[in-house]
Amino acid sequence: MSPTVLGLLTGLVLGLAAAFGGFGAFVVVAVLGGLGLLAGRALEGKLDLSQLMGRDRR
Structure with a gap:
């Protein structure tokens, strides 16, 4: 999935959350979308979390 399509889908979901749930639902x-993005990047190996977890690279 291209970044453009992913951005479009993210914008649509956030817009629906704001329209039907208000600002609290939008936030x-x-x-949660940001946390999902970070988890996905970590699982793909594109995000190095070793410094946050206290493990040294050797």
Whole structure:
């Protein structure tokens, strides 16, 4: 999936959350989406979390 399509889908989901759930739902969806993005990047190996977890690279 291209970054353009992914951005479009993210914008649509956030727009729906804001329209039907208000600002609170918008914030919750945005935060959970960001956490999902970080988890996906970590699982793909594109994000190095070793410094945050206290493990030294050797």
